[in-house]
Amino acid sequence: MYPQVLLQNRKPDRIASLDEYRQSGGYKALKDVLKDYSHKDVQQEVMDSNLLGRGGAAFPTGMKLMSVADDASFPRYIICNADEMEPGTFKDRVLIHADPHMLIEGIIIAGYASLAEKGIIFIRPEYENAARILEREIEIARNEGYLGNNILNSDYSLEITVHRSAGRYICGEVTAQMNALMGKRPNPMKPPPYPTEKGLWGQPTVLSNVETFACIPHIIRHGGQWFKDLAKTESGAGTKIFGISGKVNKAGCYELPLGVRLSEIIEAYAGGMPAGSEFKACLPGGASTGFLPRQYYDIEMDYDALRNVGNRLGTGAIMVFDQKTCLVGATVNLIEFFARESCGWCTPCREGLPFILDLLKRIENGDGEPEHIPMLEHMCKSLWNAYCAFAPGAIAPVESLLKHFEDEVQEHINQKKCPFK
Template sequence: MQVDAPQVLFKNRHLGRPATFDEYRAGGGYEALYATIGKRTPQEVLDIVLASDLRGRGGAGFPAGRKWQGIPAGYVGPRYVVVNTDEMEPGTFKDRVLVNVDPHLVIEGILLCAYAVSATLGVCFIRPSYEADAVLLERETQVARDKGLLGKNILGTDFSFDIHVHRSAGRYICGEASAQIKAISGLRPNPRKGGPRTSVKGLWDCPTIVNNLETLANLPGIVKNGPDWFKSLARTPTGAGTKLFSVSGRIAKPDCYELPMGIPLREILFEHAGGMPPGRAIKAVIPGGASTPFMPERLLDLPMDFDAMKKAGQRLGTASIMVFDQNTCLVGATLNLIEFFTRESCGWCTPCREGLPYVRHLLRLIESGEGKEEHIGMIRDMAKVMQSAYCAFAPGAAEPILSLLTHFEAEVREHLHQRKCPFGNPPPAMHGKACGTRPVAFGPTPCPEDQCPI
């Protein structure tokens, strides 16, 4: 696909196939590595990344260089790099596309990170449904190994580093950094809160840098061209670099686009993604993956960078954009998201374990035409309670719920007034409706799904 914007991560994009090692090298690939290994110190590479203002592309937007600085000075022992390619959130597919566009860009980025933090092993943690991508990474890391770019004494120096591809056993919670460390270690993957950061005590209790795959893919360009070049790619002073935007839903040209950080959301949708299909109009957009709020059409001119979105009460997240048209029931869409989050909760803390099924049940009642006025307040109260959960999972799940009630409460109330979904959606399956419920203080609780005959 031709896009009228600087292409850095997608420079070698070909229709239906990844770039080969030779194609990557012909376009300047691995030049940053050759100019770094044995020629710059790890601290010099770290300083370049700090000056570039590179922020994590996995959702939180934490500065990459500052994360690397978290490794204790003078630590003696193994250090690791974990490449987060879990990408289990609905609507998010940028990492899959990037791996299939230019696997050696990813490999070079991992190597540069490893050199900067003196790591000896990298682990690519990849979701189980990305088996073809895992095979591709294994094949291309072997190509790099055969070229002397992975393994012992890389480029004739004393720097040794290798990459292992680790297939996740599944579950969305494994995308959280501390849970991912536990998953790789063979432990229950519930997040760890408090105590040392993973950069201090991570994989096998050793310092570990966990970065999103897209984050690391930016490193070859930064190291080769410098921090000022990287910052100049953005549209806003608070942004830096380009960003991969996954666009899906009711849009003419759903795809993954590389565009400048800070580009307005409206421009992404109407100038690059082709606008709405004939007869369709935008009702709402989720801008950064399933754990970010619904945005009404009037907010589409916001710049897509971390600070601008935060200032407006929104989140850039993974920049995975989902578009909903005027015929979409947002109660049903929210219920669909909460079904996912309820299933994927690790069950470690009460606000998440109990709050998500509770909200799901109330949304099912509303969508099926059995909702009551008090249910709106109950949902809002529980979503606020979920923001006090142990990790960021439940607060993220609460974002679409709270934004539904903030921007589209009238649509929720229309379900109450009509006693059905005004968009004609069939009633959702109501566990417990036909097989009995447990009466409790806040209303009927559905029976556990694994015990429900419906």
């Protein structure tokens, strides 16, 4: 059993109360920070921890906090991204339901590091229970002096509110999210300016993922080096909540060191695969990562290791497929989602994804032609010209299908039917 940090207070049937969180050391980091740390000290500790953002893009969190300039204007905002609409991903919901005060403390400390005075938790509408839990626990934290004016009698003040999304996948993208919060059409905006310079309402804004914020109290309490050493790999840092689903016996969220092997997650934690199932592939980090074929069954689940094989750790949401699963059909399912969720702002994505979907459906239904494979390759290339990171993520399953499972696509075309049906 590896050390449990983020899920240490998880219980099968209920959330951890404020007292339970405090008994495990909760809010001690906030007390220490407000007493003994400058906001720059907090930035440095997070920087030293090598924490990479857990929302999918893996940007160094310390660097993000440091990029709020000393003379940046006020008010400044801190936003917690709890949108979590990436198919297969459910770790942020589990974290909020397990220990909401860990997230709240993380937001307050990160808010202090950027001297933000207003915090917002942006949450997907399907997470209504989580939103209510957060609203209730934020109120409890305020009554205890952890939020509001002059937190714990210090000079620092912060309020946090919960904002329910209107419910589109693109609202999870940082700049689209800020547009959504400002009541505008939620299309992404290309930097510069970066959100830490001019974000929400044109003011400096730090936006990070739920799991990222939850790491911060532990980094302060035990030090950046301790956090770094939690990982199994040299380049990794911390633990990661892996959410595993698909062809495994015990789907769920498991907190494990970064760099743990995929085979270990499946066999030792997810209860192995059902009888008769053999590992064929997985998506290692959510719907916007590529199929990882059998030859990588033992790969270290870390940012660098997956990048080195042309894939991504993404959100750490692992979806497992067995030898009986048609990966063309699985890809159709994923592209249906992405074609529906394209925000429509730019042509390659708005028009390209329905085109790709149509080609894949024809292949799946036995109406595919040999020229459809180069057409798919061509279309995927053109989506790299789209405006934002949504499009390269959307085509990751298609590109990896063609790279690793072209024979399976070809078989659909040759047999004029799905060989799995």
